[in-house]
Amino acid sequence: MNRRELLKMVAAATGAAMIGGEFLLSGCKGNSDAAPVAFTEENIAFLDEVAETIIPQTNTAGAKAAGVGRFMTVMVNDCYTKDDQEIFHKGLNILDDQCNKMHNVGFMKATPEQRKQLLIAVDKETKDYIKKKADAENVQDQKEKQGQERNTNDFKKQTLPNHYFQQLKQLAIFGYFTSEKGRTEALRYTPVPGKYVGVIDYKKGDKAFAGLT
Amino acid sequence: MANNTYDAIVVGSGISGGWAAKELTEKGLKVLMLERGHHIEHVKDYVESNKPSWEYPHRGGRTQKMIDEYPVLKRDYPLNERNLSFWAVDKDSPYVEKKPFGWFRGYHTGGRSLMWGRQSYRLSDLDFEANVKDGIAVDWPIRYKDIAPWYDYAETFAGISGSKEGLPQLPDGQFLPPMDMNIVEQTVAGRIKEHYNNKRTMIIGRTANLTQTIPGRPTICQFRNICSNGCPFGGYFSTQSSTLPAANATGNLTLRTFSIVTEIIYDKDTKKATGVKVLDARTNEALEFNSKIVFLCASTFNSTAILMRSATDIWPDGLGSSSGELGHNVMDHHLKLGASGDMEGFEDKYYSGFRPNGIYIPRFRNLPGDEKRSYLRGFGYQGSASRQGWSRQVAELNIGADLKEALEEPGQWTMGLGGFGEMLPYHDNKISLSKDVKDKWNIPVLEFDVEFKENEKDMRKDIVADAVEMLEAAGVKNVKGYDSGCEPGWGIHEMGTARMGRDPKTSVLNSNNQVWDCQNVFVTDGSFMTSASCVNPSLTYMAMTARAADFAVKELKKGNI
Numbered sequence: 001m002n003r004r005e006l007l008k009m010v011a012a013a014t015g016a017a018m019i020g021g022e023f024l025l026s027g028c029k030g031n032s033d034a035a036p037v038a039f040t041e042e043n044i045a046f047l048d049e050v051a052e053t054i055i056p057q058t059n060t061a062g063a064k065a066a067g068v069g070r071f072m073t074v075m076v077n078d079c080y081t082k083d084d085q086e087i088f089h090k091g092l093n094i095l096d097d098q099c100n101k102m103h104n105v106g107f108m109k110a111t112p113e114q115r116k117q118l119l120i121a122v123d124k125e126t127k128d129y130i131k132k133k134a135d136a137e138n139v140q141d142q143k144e145k146q147g148q149e150r151n152t153n154d155f156k157k158q159t160l161p162n163h164y165f166q167q168l169k170q171l172a173i174f175g176y177f178t179s180e181k182g183r184t185e186a187l188r189y190t191p192v193p194g195k196y197v198g199v200i201d202y203k204k205g206d207k208a209f210a211g212l213t
Numbered sequence: 214m215a216n217n218t219y220d221a222i223v224v225g226s227g228i229s230g231g232w233a234a235k236e237l238t239e240k241g242l243k244v245l246m247l248e249r250g251h252h253i254e255h256v257k258d259y260v261e262s263n264k265p266s267w268e269y270p271h272r273g274g275r276t277q278k279m280i281d282e283y284p285v286l287k288r289d290y291p292l293n294e295r296n297l298s299f300w301a302v303d304k305d306s307p308y309v310e311k312k313p314f315g316w317f318r319g320y321h322t323g324g325r326s327l328m329w330g331r332q333s334y335r336l337s338d339l340d341f342e343a344n345v346k347d348g349i350a351v352d353w354p355i356r357y358k359d360i361a362p363w364y365d366y367a368e369t370f371a372g373i374s375g376s377k378e379g380l381p382q383l384p385d386g387q388f389l390p391p392m393d394m395n396i397v398e399q400t401v402a403g404r405i406k407e408h409y410n411n412k413r414t415m416i417i418g419r420t421a422n423l424t425q426t427i428p429g430r431p432t433i434c435q436f437r438n439i440c441s442n443g444c445p446f447g448g449y450f451s452t453q454s455s456t457l458p459a460a461n462a463t464g465n466l467t468l469r470t471f472s473i474v475t476e477i478i479y480d481k482d483t484k485k486a487t488g489v490k491v492l493d494a495r496t497n498e499a500l501e502f503n504s505k506i507v508f509l510c511a512s513t514f515n516s517t518a519i520l521m522r523s524a525t526d527i528w529p530d531g532l533g534s535s536s537g538e539l540g541h542n543v544m545d546h547h548l549k550l551g552a553s554g555d556m557e558g559f560e561d562k563y564y565s566g567f568r569p570n571g572i573y574i575p576r577f578r579n580l581p582g583d584e585k586r587s588y589l590r591g592f593g594y595q596g597s598a599s600r601q602g603w604s605r606q607v608a609e610l611n612i613g614a615d616l617k618e619a620l621e622e623p624g625q626w627t628m629g630l631g632g633f634g635e636m637l638p639y640h641d642n643k644i645s646l647s648k649d650v651k652d653k654w655n656i657p658v659l660e661f662d663v664e665f666k667e668n669e670k671d672m673r674k675d676i677v678a679d680a681v682e683m684l685e686a687a688g689v690k691n692v693k694g695y696d697s698g699c700e701p702g703w704g705i706h707e708m709g710t711a712r713m714g715r716d717p718k719t720s721v722l723n724s725n726n727q728v729w730d731c732q733n734v735f736v737t738d739g740s741f742m743t744s745a746s747c748v749n750p751s752l753t754y755m756a757m758t759a760r761a762a763d764f765a766v767k768e769l770k771k772g773n774i
Contacts, residue, residue: 055617062617071272078276116613123611173620177603178272180265186621187603191265196436196566198393203561208602208623211567212265213273213295213439 037089039073046092046108047072051172053115060186063172066179072171084162091164098122119165126165133160183210219245219467221765222489222504224474224519227324229738229754230510231456232367236762237508238465242769245502246460247472249494249511250301250320253327255453259443261295269294288315289703291328296442299328307658309647314661315702316514322470323452324512325705328441331421331449331569332595333373334748335364335384339580344744347589350542350638351714353743354724357384363756370459371450371755372427374570375419383575383748389424391417392570396562397598397626402572404687413577413683418570418595421450421752429458438567449569471495473654477507477532477734479524485733485774486532492654506733506765506774510758513707513739514543514644518659520711520721520728520736521646533711533721533728533736540645542638542712543663544745546704550673551594552680553629554692563600563623571597574630574683576747578675588671589637592747594680596630628689632676635747636701637668638709663701706750708742726761733774735761 039047048069055063063069076088095118099107102121103114110118137159176182183189187210220242223233234246252258266272273295275287283303286292291300301318308316319325338357345352361384368387376391394402394417402415422434434448447454460466471494478488478501488503509516517540521531528534576591601624610616642664646657677694684692714720717729722741728734737758739750746753768774 054612056614058614058617060617060621074270075274078278079271079274081277119612173603174272177620178266180267183266186617190565191263191437193436193566196392196564196568198395198399198564198568200563200565201561202563202623205622206563207621208600209565209567211437211439212263 061181066181068175071175225510231452232758233508234460235456238463261442309660311662326451332749333752340746367755374424401687436566477523517710542709544708550696551631554689556626590635592634598628711740
């Protein structure tokens, strides 16, 4: 990763930063005392199905075939803070409960259509929550700007916890589009382009290019 | 000890050290190049250079364990899974921060020439005359005409791609063909030019990536944009791809790795250096090497630290300290601010390849004849336009096949600008040797007492506001300015601490990079910078190193040193 890539990610200015902050920045305190809760094979199967609902098999491979469930567990164990790990683990049960409430059946037994319906509802709830969280943080930022001298770290920002489904969705998309299947099937994988052409024609349906990174 | 005697010793193997080794060996000197870290062999040791994302367990990111183990690297992009082995290990490279300073180092053959950003710009007389015109610090002892032929020389050998623009504040050079701008960059460049009546210009970045083959470099850049993992094609300038092979070809070079230079050996009778003391980083064995001249290219701060540890029986604060300026006037560039937004339309255009370069907006503030701002000096921007990738948020498509199919295609165009601002040389921004903290080789570590001051803070307001204004003037929508805050050091453009000048009472080096107090010692890394300019500095180190090497060999032949 170089400075320009970093700029590009800042420029992307997505609604919510990547949880774990792995690719962007600094400032976050590590929690090495986090003893990872072990994921079971059942958990991985569950995560595969959640990811497959978000990124299903179409004419290209889906998230399950790309091994996204197992990838999620690696990221949560190694890259998440202890707080985010707890949210993630609890989230698996919450999602299953939500499925029972909506469809009278657990997530693993639900049909693909029921799963999709559930996740659409949870996704909407998550977006509302992220907005609420961002608004609260903006208020905090304003206070910080008014009350804080530069270069002091006394001001402890109070933030709302992350939403479990934001974690699941981010990891599903990230895991899929950085996987071998995702890059070579869903994107136009060109590890050694050999040249750069600044202007080419594009027509709807052409896939995005993907390189080694 | 005859086998420990050379014509010249070069301390450091990065951009400056590589150039010193090349120039001195090509002029017939027997050269010993000392590198404190391990060896990295060109191509063979670039173990991450062909690795796709999915072969990284965390797909290139950082783990909590890495964050704990790298309290310095974690502050910015260097902490990542891809090229972590190229960055100096925090726990083995301690330093003391009286005020926050991020020091990101590369301790291995090639130094940071392997990971550098490759942006290559010339300073101009706007920079060389700045101190004397502003009454700040001391005057540069050189002017653009003194360095111009050496820029030509450095660019021709390094291979810099770029466009000729005829801008006085950013002189043209010996360029390989420029890389393309994409459609939105072309559009924004045209609109900025028109809106500001040619007073502001957006050009393609000038970068040390080959767009044409040059002698000794048979393969051009392959547009993979993972340069900082090492390039198996030798597509960009590094010590390994360029200066080291040239130096090796002369048969005059000896490279010794794991060699920490603890001090320069100074002979008070002749007032000359006779060589250097070295600590073997693996065995702790103490060694001495002798030479007629010494080139310090150990990187800004480390070269100064070596001077501070040398000849302390004569000067308590070290060789070159008689002016009281050794260790002072630390500079960097300040950054992490700018603006970005969305460009509507252009959906029928795209680009192919991954360009290891962006656009550049040269300095336009405080130019001669313009209104004076509330601060001195100026800033430039790097940036780019691109179509969003799969990490974008697709608001209306929540879940499932529609979302996936949308993310398989490139998204809307976005355009971003990031500022690089000049930092003034302040005497009280300084480094010194710690009295109580030592590293694992029992060498006193450096203490940093450096901060940005009002001039930088004032300038930052313009950097954000001007970026917002220019993007909006160019038709970019939803433009958001940002200032994420910056610590000195984050620019990874460390400069100063052994500045050049015209007077030995107020500077450490003369106009030929010679230490005033010891004229067979030359310092040609960023330590010599008298002011910082706002452009990326490495090309200037290349040119000044070649110039100093030419001078040194001539002086040696004349018997003057």
